[in-house]
Amino acid sequence: MDFGDDVMDGNDGQRRKKRYHRHTPRQIQQLEAMFKECPHPDENQRMQLSRELGLEPRQIKFWFQNRRTQMKAQHERQDNCFLRAENDKIRCENIAMREALRNVICPTCGGPPVPDDYFDEQKMRMENARLKEELDRVSSLTSKYLGRPITQLPPVQPLSMSSLDLSVGGLGSPALGPSLDLDLLSGGSSGYHHHHPSFHLPTAVPELERPIMAEMATRAMDELIRMAQAGEQLWARTGGGHDGGREVLNVDTYDSIFAKPGGSFRGPDVHVEGSRDSGLVFMSAIGLVDMFMDSSKWMEFFPGIVAKARTIDVLVNGMAGRSESLVLMYEELHVTSPVVPTREFCFLRYCRQIEHGLWAIADVSVDLQPRDARFGAPPSRSCRLPSGCLIADMANGYSKVTWVEHMEIEDRVPIHLLYRDLILSGAAFGAHRWLAALQRACERSACLTTAGMPPRDIAGVTPEGKRSMMKLSQRMVSSFCASLSSSQLHRWTMLSGPNDVGVRVMVHRSTDPGQPSGVVLSAATSIWLPVPCDRVFAFVRDENTRSQWDVLSHGNQVQEVSRIPNGSHPGNCISLLRGLNASQNSILILQESCTDASGSLVVYAPIDVPAANVVMSGEDPSAIPLLPSGFTILPDGRHGASSSSAGPLGSPAAGSLVTVAFQILVSSLPSSKLNAESVATVNSLISTTVEQIKAALNCASHSWMDGSMGN
Known part of the structure; x- marks a missing residue:
C-alpha cells in the first residue's frame, strides 16, 4: 500500500506535493500485527515501531489513520452489501408471492384472492430482522471455518455460456465418420497458447486483499x-x-513443526x-x-x-x-x-x-474459486x-x-x-x-550468449548464424512441448491403433506467426519400454539410426551437416540433417536433442533450404514457420528409476516412458474440414513408428504396461 505524507511549508503555508512511500511486505506484516493488537497506538508505541521498521513516526501515524479509515469503510460496505442483498431477496420473494396470490381463490367462499395490502410493512420488517439474524449466524460460522471475513471471498462470476464447448463432435464417437467437422472439436478455434485456466483469475488484486497477501x-x-x-x-x-x-x-x-491453526486435516484423496x-x-x-x-x-x-x-x-x-x-x-x-x-x-x-x-x-x-461447471x-x-x-x-x-x-x-x-x-x-x-x-x-x-562457440560446422556459418539457429530451435522445442499439453481445455480424442497401441489426436487452427497457417492435426501416444532412458535417447537422436524408425525418410539415410553444442553432455546439441535421397535435397531437418538427470527430448521439424540460409546468415528467425514432431523420454518412476544407466537416481535396468508425437498440416485453408483419411494416415504413422522403435531396441515382445491409453 502507498501512503502519502502532506507537509506544510512554514513560510507560505502552501501544501507541498504528496510524497508516497511503498512499504515492504515485512513492514506491512508488522504494522498489521500491531494494528490487530492496538488500532490506536500511543506516541511511545509509534516511536518504537519507527525504530524497528526504519520509518518516520509521522509515517506510522498516517498508516494507522489510513488503516482505521479503511476498516471503517470496509465494515460499512459489508453492512451495505448484506442489507442490499437481504432487501433484494425479500423483494423477489414478495413479488413471487404476490403473483401466486393473484390466482388464489378462497376455498370457503370462492371469492377473490387476498388483497395486496395483506403483506403489511410491519411483517416485512420482522421477516427482514429474522433473515438478518440468520445471515449473521451463518456468516460468523463461515468466517471461523475460513479464517477470514466472508466478504473477502472473491465474488461469484457468472458463467458465460458462449465460452463453453457443448459438443465433442465426430472424433469422439466410436466409429469415424466420412467427414469430421473441425468446429466441433475442443480447442479447434485457437492455437495451443490461448486457452483459459479452469478457475477465475482476477485482473488485479483488490487493495483490501494486498495486506493479507503480503x-x-x-x-x-x-x-x-x-x-x-x-x-x-x-x-x-x-x-x-x-x-x-x-x-x-x-x-x-x-x-508437528509447522503446525497450522486447526490442525493439518487432509481428505482421503x-x-x-x-x-x-x-x-x-x-x-x-x-x-x-x-x-x-x-x-x-x-x-x-x-x-x-x-x-x-x-x-x-x-x-x-x-x-x-x-x-x-x-x-x-x-x-x-x-x-x-x-x-x-x-x-x-x-x-x-x-x-x-x-x-x-x-x-x-x-x-x-x-x-x-474454481469454475467446475465448464468441465x-x-x-x-x-x-x-x-x-x-x-x-x-x-x-x-x-x-x-x-x-x-x-x-x-x-x-x-x-x-x-x-x-x-x-x-x-x-x-x-x-x-x-x-x-x-x-x-x-x-x-x-x-551457449546462446557466448560469442566464440565451437566450430564443427559447415563453412561460413557465423556466430550470429549459430545464435539465430539456437533461437529458432528454442521456439521449436517450446512449441512441441506446448502441443503435448493435456490441460482441461486441450481435449485429446483416443483412437484405436494396430497392436493395441492407443493414439490420441487433437486438431487446431494454426494462427501463430511461427506455425504454418491452416488446420493442424496433432497425434501422440505414450508407451513403456523395458530399456533405460539413455539408450532410447541415444537411439532416436543418432542420425545413423534414424532410418530405422523415421517412416517419412522411407528407409533412406540422413547426414548431419551442421551441429551446435548447447551443453556439457554430448547429446545436448542442435543439428541440421539432410536426406541422402536426391528427391529430398530441397528439405533439411532442424533437430534439437537434450537430456538431463530427469528426462530427455528429441524434437525436429522440416525446413527448406532458403529458410536455413536465412537462419545461418544470422537474420531474425521469428517468421520461419515450424511444425515440430519428436519424442519425450522419462524414467518410469519404479524403484528409484533413473533416466540414465549412470544417472543419480538409480537402477540401470529401469524402464522408459516414451511419448511419440507428430504434427501434420492437414490443409492450408482455415475453413477446411478434417477428414477420416487424414486421421487414419497419422494413426498409421505413429503406430508404425512405435513398432519400428520396439523392434530396433529388441523389445517388440514386451508388453508390460504397454498398450491402450484408454484410461
Whole structure:
C-alpha cells in the first residue's frame, strides 16, 4: 500500500506535493500485527515501531489513520452489501408471492384472492430482522471455518455460456465418420497458447486483499528458509545411487513443526509431495532472480514442465524489480504426455535478498474459486504450499541453488497406469526434476550468449548464424512441448491403433506467426519400454539410426551437416540433417536433442533450404514457420528409476516412458474440414513408428504396461 505524507511549508503555508512511500511486505506484516493488537497506538508505541521498521513516526501515524479509515469503510460496505442483498431477496420473494396470490381463490367462499395490502410493512420488517439474524449466524460460522471475513471471498462470476464447448463432435464417437467437422472439436478455434485456466483469475488484486497477501508471502518466505536449511529430522533420503538418492519430506515431522491453526486435516484423496535438491547452476544469482520474477522467462526456461505462465498483478515492485518484490502469478505444469492432466496454480511469488550474494524466492498458492461447471466434473485441486529456492552466488559465474517443492494434490481423476509410479513417487514435479531442468537451461543460455562457440560446422556459418539457429530451435522445442499439453481445455480424442497401441489426436487452427497457417492435426501416444532412458535417447537422436524408425525418410539415410553444442553432455546439441535421397535435397531437418538427470527430448521439424540460409546468415528467425514432431523420454518412476544407466537416481535396468508425437498440416485453408483419411494416415504413422522403435531396441515382445491409453 502507498501512503502519502502532506507537509506544510512554514513560510507560505502552501501544501507541498504528496510524497508516497511503498512499504515492504515485512513492514506491512508488522504494522498489521500491531494494528490487530492496538488500532490506536500511543506516541511511545509509534516511536518504537519507527525504530524497528526504519520509518518516520509521522509515517506510522498516517498508516494507522489510513488503516482505521479503511476498516471503517470496509465494515460499512459489508453492512451495505448484506442489507442490499437481504432487501433484494425479500423483494423477489414478495413479488413471487404476490403473483401466486393473484390466482388464489378462497376455498370457503370462492371469492377473490387476498388483497395486496395483506403483506403489511410491519411483517416485512420482522421477516427482514429474522433473515438478518440468520445471515449473521451463518456468516460468523463461515468466517471461523475460513479464517477470514466472508466478504473477502472473491465474488461469484457468472458463467458465460458462449465460452463453453457443448459438443465433442465426430472424433469422439466410436466409429469415424466420412467427414469430421473441425468446429466441433475442443480447442479447434485457437492455437495451443490461448486457452483459459479452469478457475477465475482476477485482473488485479483488490487493495483490501494486498495486506493479507503480503502477510501470506512473508510467512511462506520464513517457512521456506527453515525448510531449505533443515536437517535429517525433516528430510529423508530415498532410493540409492552414488549421491544417496532423493530427499523427500517427512510429512509427520513437518506437520508437528509447522503446525497450522486447526490442525493439518487432509481428505482421503489428498496426497503430499515434498522434495528438496541442491546443486550448482551456471548462471549468476541476479540472472536467476530475474528469470524467476519474469513469467515469460520462467516458461522459456522450463518448456518441459511449465506449459503456461503469466503474471496477473505486481503487488510490490521492489528494488530493480528484485528484492522485496511480490507478484501474483499463474502457471500450468505438465508432463509432456496427453494422458497426464496438467496442474494449475495461482500463487504469490516473493523475492527477498537475505544478504549480499544470497537470495530467496518463495511461492505459496492463493485459493481462487474454481469454475467446475465448464468441465462437467470438478477438476483436481492442487495447492502449492511454501516452496521455492535459496540462491547463493558462487565463483566463476556459478550459483548454488537449493530447491524445495511442496504440494498438496487432490486426485479426483485416476492416474494412468503408465505414469502412476512416476506421479505418485513425486518425481514428476519434484525438486530434482526442476533443478536438473534449470541446470540444462542455464547451460543452453550460456551457449546462446557466448560469442566464440565451437566450430564443427559447415563453412561460413557465423556466430550470429549459430545464435539465430539456437533461437529458432528454442521456439521449436517450446512449441512441441506446448502441443503435448493435456490441460482441461486441450481435449485429446483416443483412437484405436494396430497392436493395441492407443493414439490420441487433437486438431487446431494454426494462427501463430511461427506455425504454418491452416488446420493442424496433432497425434501422440505414450508407451513403456523395458530399456533405460539413455539408450532410447541415444537411439532416436543418432542420425545413423534414424532410418530405422523415421517412416517419412522411407528407409533412406540422413547426414548431419551442421551441429551446435548447447551443453556439457554430448547429446545436448542442435543439428541440421539432410536426406541422402536426391528427391529430398530441397528439405533439411532442424533437430534439437537434450537430456538431463530427469528426462530427455528429441524434437525436429522440416525446413527448406532458403529458410536455413536465412537462419545461418544470422537474420531474425521469428517468421520461419515450424511444425515440430519428436519424442519425450522419462524414467518410469519404479524403484528409484533413473533416466540414465549412470544417472543419480538409480537402477540401470529401469524402464522408459516414451511419448511419440507428430504434427501434420492437414490443409492450408482455415475453413477446411478434417477428414477420416487424414486421421487414419497419422494413426498409421505413429503406430508404425512405435513398432519400428520396439523392434530396433529388441523389445517388440514386451508388453508390460504397454498398450491402450484408454484410461
